Amino acid sequence: MAQGVLVGAVMLVFGTPSQSQSDLTPQVLPPAPAPAGEWRVSIGAGALLSPDYLGSDRYSFSPLLSPDIRWREDTLFLSLRDGLGATLLRHGNVSMGLVLRPRFGRDQDDNDALRGMGDVRAAGEGGAFLRYADPNWRGSLELRQGFGGHSGLVADARLDRVLRLRPDIILAAGPRLSWGSEDFAETYFGVDAEQARRTGYARFAPQDYWFAGVAASLTLVLDSSWSVTAFGEVGRILGDAADSPLVDGRGNATQGVLGLAVGWQFTR
Template identity: 85%
Template sequence: MLAIASPSAAQTELAPQALPPAPAPAGEWRVSIGAGALVSPDYLGSDSFTLSPLASPEIRWREDTLFLSLRDGLGATLLRHGNVYMGAILRARFGRDQDDNDALRGMGDIRPAGEGGLFLRYADAAWRGALELRQGFGGHSGLVADARLDRVLRLRQDLILSAGPRLSWGSEDFAETYFGVDTEQARRSGYARFTPQDYWFAGVAASVTYVLDDRWSVTAFGEVGRILGDAADSPLVDGRGSATQALFGLVLGWRFLP
């Protein structure tokens, strides 16, 4: 998963949440690839933005028995009952380089992290909902959770809209890694020591997909929200950044199978 998104997108974790629900054509295999551009914050909490390329693969086998996508990560469905299914999920989070932004100078680098856990999802023709709980390893050792809900509207055969709320949470270990300032970081950066207890993010995402033909489509998407909880008081957010976070993207997709 480290090769399919820009570092800023994967580090903020906003882009996968903003992407629209995947279409579900019939077939044992569903394979597509997308390429485009993304405007996203330099780091989670930044008030500066970066324009970067974005790649969005979509590989699904037997109704998500196994899947790989930028939106849903790498996973496997273990239990299924009607429109509700649950399983195991693995996501990646890029590291953070102190040279990415002047506000990070003296904070040191954060290694890339993996996040593994469980998901619970609901999907029908009009609604897509998901809950995830994941444990970090590598760059951070915190617990994270995400919730999202999308209302999907097919206005015409070639025009699909989706929109809905997003909510994310990170434990104390997660918040300290990305928003905390320890004694050594305070000495190097000039920030006061800061030890957050949690991280929250609440926002709304929307997308519009135009189907060009039976293989090609173009999707525009965006998300805007606020960092909440102790993390919002971090000097990386309240002092040198912004609690309001937003991103916008455009992806041209090509369906290979079926």
């Protein structure tokens, strides 16, 4: 019961399920540029083109709402890209802390390939992060434990080179790598005996999930309050998960997202 309430609260904060079914969106939105302040708040709104589910070959547009709230240089933060978290230790450009992320549910009515698979409940993922940030580079490592919709371990690594092409144009780009344990892979890519009977898929029990890709964002700073960001990511599902009937049979191991968001921000 307590887990369900916590997951529901996180979903409410981060928006609608369509924003993160692909598992790619949180990794590509950059923090909005802003001068230093006790509080830094920004809200982005736009549109997102993403797969119907992780592994799908069909894409759809959905609205995108991207909050980004930070207090005392990320001592506390809430954002679509970085989750809900707290920085506990700092040393120079390196920081460590705790993070909580949502993973939105999957509805079997979202795509014909999912019919008979049943729904996957929304999940929360809690764990720790290690980050590095300077004016030219941003990198992070995360390890999280799922609860609610899945009970697997997940890990994410990302690295961005940040280039200020002009005072008002910021380009960030770099590699992405994600991993999911056997429990995670079975939840989103496995086919058990009952699902096989309903769908006609062969039974499938993956041991792991991997995703490797590259992401980029281009931000145009209009003034001290407004900016426009275009972003995208493309990569491949790897490991056992790539052989799932939901990917190899009815979907595609190549996954990507494209989006455009207008951001407004202030500091105090």
